[in-house]
Amino acid sequence: MQKIGRLELTWTGKYEEKELEPRILIEDKSMSYGDPESDNMLIHGDNLLALKALENDFTGKIRCIYIDPPYNTGNAFDHFDDDVEHSIWLNLLYKRIRILYSLLSENGTLWISIDSTEGHYLKVVLFLIPVKKYLYIKRIFLS
Secondary structure (H helix, E strand, O other), X not given: OOOOOOXXXXXXXXXXXXXXXXXXOOOOHHHOOOOOOOOOOOOOOOHHHHXXXXXXXXXXXXXXXXXOOOOOOOEEOOXXXXXXXXHHHHHHHHHHHHHHXXXXXXXXXEEEOOOOOOHHHHHHHHHHOOOOOOOOOOOOOOO
16 A cells, blocks of 8 residues: 555555556447437446546536445345445545546536445545545435
């Protein structure tokens, strides 16, 4: 683990960077909906690879991003596992949020849904990413 001389949240794998091969996004017209002249996109696939594919053309251009990451509650669902080891969960979110911040425009906003299971760690992860944008965190719990 890399030491940077201050107190910090750290976890296994935080400083391990794997090289990702560049990818190209290909439109599937059969999945398209709405105004074909719109700049909006809904991307289906591995989100880390998709985000890396967006970096070249969209860095600093996106006005609004919404993500709903796994809450890591310990449950298993049909379409994804919501019970991953804590450091793996942190690593997944950290890598993706770093890219998301680079995609945001100067007045862009990032919205994240999360519950109290990992919400406090997510807040710390958001503060670990060096950005000059204002960060506002609002916790809303509904029962």
